[in-house]
Amino acid sequence: MATEDLMRKALEALGEVDGPMSIEVIHRLVDAGDVQEPMSIAEVSDLLDVSAHTLRYYEKIGLVEVDRDSSGHRVYGPESVRRLVFLTRMRISGMAIRDLQHYVELVDAGEGTVPERLDMLLEHRDTVRRQIKELTLSLAATEYKIATYGGRTGEQDSQPSVTGSSPRGVS
Known part of the structure; x- marks a missing residue:
């Protein structure tokens, strides 16, 4: 599911709303879809339409924690994917990396x-x-x-x- 699909899903959810958004609609907007199983970096990259380099950078600067499999490859669990969905949407909307870092520090606190x-x-x-x-x-x-x-x-x-x-x- 590329960014266009995520945007379509978000806009469809917003189209169902008359007045303030319900908590269910809001959850759908930040949901990572039906991600239940761990995903590879290539799968997450494709899902979010960001490069693997960007995902590795987000990990390096502490925005997301990523597990490794027995071979040392990155394995993104559902919680990491949900966080990345939020982070990528905030970046698209113009939130600065330093603000995202501060936000993640607050969440983790x-x-x-x-x-x-x-x-x-x-x-x-x-x-x-x-x-x-x-x-x-x-x-x-x-x-x-x-x-x-x-x-x-x-x-x-x-x-x-x-x-x-x-x-x-x-x-």
């Missing part, structure tokens, strides 16, 4: 750190919401320019249409 973790996530949520608004405005500006060049706007348009010079303003 136990329940007493829940208020600080909550504060971190609330701040990150506000940042993501601001970015979504900014991206929405950027998309609107892009759609406007496409329309000024005679192209169709919306997702169905995949081929640009060039009709000559730009009307007034920036090209």
Whole structure:
């Protein structure tokens, strides 16, 4: 299951929601799917659409603990995979590695750190919401320019249409 599949699953779960998300929907968004058995680094890499190098880096900097089999190969258990799902989603949303390291340290420190973790996530949520608004405005500006060049706007348009010079303003 690549990132596109994870995004589809997340968006489908969000589409089922009218109003605040239930705890069940939230669990589905951070769930690693039906991961029950240990996975190899290649399988986790494919599941999350990240490189094996990235997974080894996350292990090296302490974001995730990974067991080894009798041959010394990495074996990712369900808990490690769930953590990696969360970490990769936070990275996609722009959370800095140092913030992820701090968050993981807090998680590993136990329940007493829940208020600080909550504060971190609330701040990150506000940042993501601001970015979504900014991206929405950027998309609107892009759609406007496409329309000024005679192209169709919306997702169905995949081929640009060039009709000559730009009307007034920036090209």
